[in-house]
Amino acid sequence: MEASAAExxxxxxxxxxxxxxxxEALTxxxxxxxxxxxxxxxxxxxxISLAISNYLFLAYPNLDPGHLSILRAANISTEKLARVAVRYGLHVFVRHHAQPLMxxxxxxxEAVALENPSVVSHGGSVKAPKILADIVESIAGAIYVDVGCDLEKLWKYFxxxxxxxxxxGDLEQQPQPVSTLFEICQKRGKHxxxxxxxxxxxSIANVFVDGKFIASASSAQKDLAKLEAAKIALDRLASLVPPPTSVKPSSRNIELNFFTDEDGNMSIEAAKHRLHEYCESRRWSKPVYSIEKDSGPSHERRFICSVQITMKEEARILQISGYEKSRVKDAQNSAASMMLVALFEM
Structure with a gap:
């Protein structure tokens, strides 16, 4: 470890x-x-967020809070920090027993190596693994503690x-996902x-277009959750995935506990069970789960599941897909989480 630390x-x-x-920062x-x-x-x-905020506040005295927030989010997003880790090869120093993750x-x-480095990236062909951003943040934390918790000294080195x-100017050349989403929908006459x-x-950000739930994402920071949710919404709109029908449940007495899963996605604790409870309380049929995608080699399968519910009183069927996961169980839970958000937040 001494040789690695010196390097x-x-x-x-x-x-x-x-x-x-x-x-510790590499473990x-x-x-x-x-x-x-x-x-x-x-x-x-x-x-890192505070250091960037301080820098942007001083560097752009005429920039309003909204644009400062967008600029900060672009500088501390998982995608940006992950590319920082790759640029300096920080990932090769990590001590782990998690080969699938690595x-x-x-x-x-490999995907980053094929990107145009002059382009501000809000997401490439491969989603940035959260561990890469974690490494950058933990190293920043290590330096911050080592310099006696002095923010100015941290910024000097980091x-x-x-x-x-x-x-x-960078954001003008490649519009930020939130701005792009608003512009595209405005052109289509959508709100x-x-x-x-x-x-x-x-903080969980949910995106609605014309009152219909489209996407959701979570992060420790509101700006980043909004940024990620906008990216997901753009992907779904681009692929013409139909948004779920607007539903306004009359009963909201089921407690939902949100958390961020290992892939960095918003999820709900025991989502399948909670969704079953909700459907039962409305006297709807049990949720029906389907595997929409099953790909990858046998040792590294990836699944996307959807869940469908039938609302008897409205004779309406509602279906929504979740995030890609390595296990069917997790993919079903992701779909159930998305369905619950759609039901409870609209």
């Missing part, structure tokens, strides 16, 4: 007073022989890592609305 210090252009912090939770980077990631996440990282690294900083739900651990 990483050279890459970061920073020598740690306490190398144990760097070692995934699957590596039980060391302390996980989760605590350092916890402090690194908001610290295989995802390698696929992302700004170079985050460069190029996304500027307003876009974002509805936010705040839980103890995350």
């Amino acid at each position: 990483l210090e050279r890459i970061l252009c920073y020598r740690f007073k306490n190398r144990k912090l760097l070692e 995934h939770s699957s590596f039980t022989e060391g302390v996980s980077y989760e605590r350092l990631e916890f402090i690194g996440d908001p610290i 295989d995802q990282v390698e696929r992302f690294v 700004r170079r890592i985050l460069e190029p900083i996304v500027t307003p 876009v609305e974002f509805k936010h739900v705040r839980t103890k651990t995350a």
